Amino acid sequence: MASVVAAPASGPVAAHRGDRLFGVVLAAAALAVPLLLGGLLLALLAGAWPAVQRFGLTFFAGSTWDPVTHEFGALPFIYGTLVSSTLGLSMAVPLGLGVAIFLSELAPGWLRVPVGFLVELLAAVPSVVFGLWGIFILVPWVRSVLTPLVKGALGFLPLFDGPPLGIGMLAAGLILAIMVVPFIVAVGTSVMRAVPTTQREAALALGATRWETTRRAVLPYARSGIMGAVFLALARALGETMAVTMVIGNVPQIKASLLAPAYTIPAVIANEFTEATSDLYVAALIYTAVALFIVTVVVNAAARLLVGRAARDAVLGE
Amino acid sequence: MAALAALCAALVLAPLFLILVFLTRAGLGAVNLEFFTSLPGPAGERGGGMANAIAGTVYLLSLAAVLGVPLGVLGGVFLAEYPHIRLTHLARFAADVLNGTPSIIMGLFAYILLVLPLGHFSALAGGVALGVMLIPIVLRTTEEVVRLVPSSVREASLALGIPQWRTTLQVVLPTAAAGIITGIMVGLARIAGETAPLLFTAFGNRFWNWDPLKPMAALPIQIFAYAISPFDDWHRQAWAGALVLVTMVLLVNVAARTAAGRQLRLR
Numbered sequence: 001m002a003s004v005v006a007a008p009a010s011g012p013v014a015a016h017r018g019d020r021l022f023g024v025v026l027a028a029a030a031l032a033v034p035l036l037l038g039g040l041l042l043a044l045l046a047g048a049w050p051a052v053q054r055f056g057l058t059f060f061a062g063s064t065w066d067p068v069t070h071e072f073g074a075l076p077f078i079y080g081t082l083v084s085s086t087l088g089l090s091m092a093v094p095l096g097l098g099v100a101i102f103l104s105e106l107a108p109g110w111l112r113v114p115v116g117f118l119v120e121l122l123a124a125v126p127s128v129v130f131g132l133w134g135i136f137i138l139v140p141w142v143r144s145v146l147t148p149l150v151k152g153a154l155g156f157l158p159l160f161d162g163p164p165l166g167i168g169m170l171a172a173g174l175i176l177a178i179m180v181v182p183f184i185v186a187v188g189t190s191v192m193r194a195v196p197t198t199q200r201e202a203a204l205a206l207g208a209t210r211w212e213t214t215r216r217a218v219l220p221y222a223r224s225g226i227m228g229a230v231f232l233a234l235a236r237a238l239g240e241t242m243a244v245t246m247v248i249g250n251v252p253q254i255k256a257s258l259l260a261p262a263y264t265i266p267a268v269i270a271n272e273f274t275e276a277t278s279d280l281y282v283a284a285l286i287y288t289a290v291a292l293f294i295v296t297v298v299v300n301a302a303a304r305l306l307v308g309r310a311a312r313d314a315v316l317g318e
Numbered sequence: 319m320a321a322l323a324a325l326c327a328a329l330v331l332a333p334l335f336l337i338l339v340f341l342t343r344a345g346l347g348a349v350n351l352e353f354f355t356s357l358p359g360p361a362g363e364r365g366g367g368m369a370n371a372i373a374g375t376v377y378l379l380s381l382a383a384v385l386g387v388p389l390g391v392l393g394g395v396f397l398a399e400y401p402h403i404r405l406t407h408l409a410r411f412a413a414d415v416l417n418g419t420p421s422i423i424m425g426l427f428a429y430i431l432l433v434l435p436l437g438h439f440s441a442l443a444g445g446v447a448l449g450v451m452l453i454p455i456v457l458r459t460t461e462e463v464v465r466l467v468p469s470s471v472r473e474a475s476l477a478l479g480i481p482q483w484r485t486t487l488q489v490v491l492p493t494a495a496a497g498i499i500t501g502i503m504v505g506l507a508r509i510a511g512e513t514a515p516l517l518f519t520a521f522g523n524r525f526w527n528w529d530p531l532k533p534m535a536a537l538p539i540q541i542f543a544y545a546i547s548p549f550d551d552w553h554r555q556a557w558a559g560a561l562v563l564v565t566m567v568l569l570v571n572v573a574a575r576t577a578a579g580r581q582l583r584l585r
């Protein structure tokens with residue numbers, strides 16, 4: 001009896017103190033994440049500072065990258081990053097949406113789980129393994145099969161000009177398409193599943209076929225979420241490093257042809273960072289990283305906004 | 319129409335099968351005891367293995383876990399238990415931004431933070447780069463899993479007069495433990511294959527090393543170095559290394575998936 005009486009006397013105070021302390025520890029851990037992000041941005045800016053001071057924004061307009069004469073312009077890398085990502089997305093988006101429609105609307109129940117799981121596994125394959133496969137299987141195939149094929153059909157276009165090297169923008173775009181497609185499938189499937197069933201039933205009740213229902217009732221409803229999926233995939237493609245480095249050819253040039261070698265921002269950092277001899281060279285490389293970081297943050301933020309509240313927690317949380 | 323959608327699925331899955339087939343065909347021959355027990359051989363000569371790289375990857379993952387797991391789990395519990403305050407929104411946003419940040423930028427961060435002041439590449443810098451990547455993954459999965467713990471469980475504990483902090487530690491966390499561990503395993507599998515952030519932090523090493531302040535070998539770096547080398551035997555070893563890495567990563571993912579499936583059924 002005594003203990004029961006004694007407990008309220010000391011209990012609440014002790015518990016209160018413990019709770020407060022525990023809350024502070026948890027809050028500190030949560031606070032560490034934004035601090036880390038701020039520290040990341042500050043560290044990058046500090047590292048890039050000599051190049052920021054020297055070149056300012058003209059850095060992004062210059063197309064000469066010559067460490068010997070200390071002339072650094074990032075345009076070829078920006079061009080390569082944007083074009084390879086766009087090329088990858090132009091292949092990945094239709095395919096990914098097709099799979100998403102398949103998984104959320106059309107596939108029989110017994111097929112959904114295994115197909116969804118296999119697509120997830122594709123996302124788990126490390127980038128360097130895609131690169132290895134790219135060097136030894138994809139690039140020779142592009143050189144000996146795909147290039148003659150597109151040259152035969154569309155060779156008059158400047159888009160497919162030049163010798164069949166295999167390495168280059170086309171190979172990079174193909175490998176990026178394979179690597180970002182799982183993100184489009186994952187986000188696309190969940191935003192389509194988030195479409196209310198009544199929406200489908202209404203269309204079906206009006207006599208629409210399954211495909212008409214998908215096209216007129218599901219896809220418009222999920223449109224912003226689908227855009228979010230595309231943006232998420234774009235952010236991944238922009239930052240992808242190893243696989244692209246291994247197949248794009250790593251030549252800082254701006255050529256109209258998709259068969260020509262190119263270079264991207266992550267690839268130039270991966271290749272040249274340990275060889276950068278002068279402080280300005282290092283700073284210039286970090287400056288490109290700052291630009292990449294800001295762009296991926298903006299694209300990711302756009303993706304999150306578009307996917308919206310309904311599907312966000314299920315998808316972007318991964 | 320359904321046929322076209324099914325064709326898309328087949329087209330998307332084809333690369334996975336192609337990669338697995340070629341990995342097995344080109345890699346299996348070079349996966350032997352020597353591969354797991356010896357150091358890399360001299361350039362151009364046959365033989366040698368990736369023992370130091372495999373050990374290095376495990377070492378780097380441990381360093382990353384020491385940094386990423388406590389911060390991720392505690393932060394994730396905070397996000398789940400205090401869902402509607404400003405710090406939660408800020409931390410969640412920051413975690414999502416970190417999650418979407420290209421991994422090579424994490425490597426630059428660790429380089430500026432550790433390699434520059436110390437003056438040399440080190441396993442520690444590599445571990446920090448990977449740890450920073452692990453934090454948002456663990457944080458978000460922990461948040462999801464802790465939020466799934468029914469409030470009746472918390473209320474039962476609180477009703478018995480157990481203070482909130484002990485309720486969280488001794489009732490909520492054990493209930494969510496399986497899910498949290500699954501999340502940690504999947505996160506580790508995801509960073510195990512990272513190469514870019516290690517290129518200028520852990521840097522790679524052709525010999526044994528257990529000193530956190532010295533450069534350290536890692537499986538992905540070794541695969542990359544061998545893949546772009548001119549030697550056939552090194553190419554074979556790169557395939558073997560990739561086969562080992564992919565097998566580990568896929569096994570963890572399959573195991574996590576089955577574990578999560580079982581948990582769902584139990585709930």
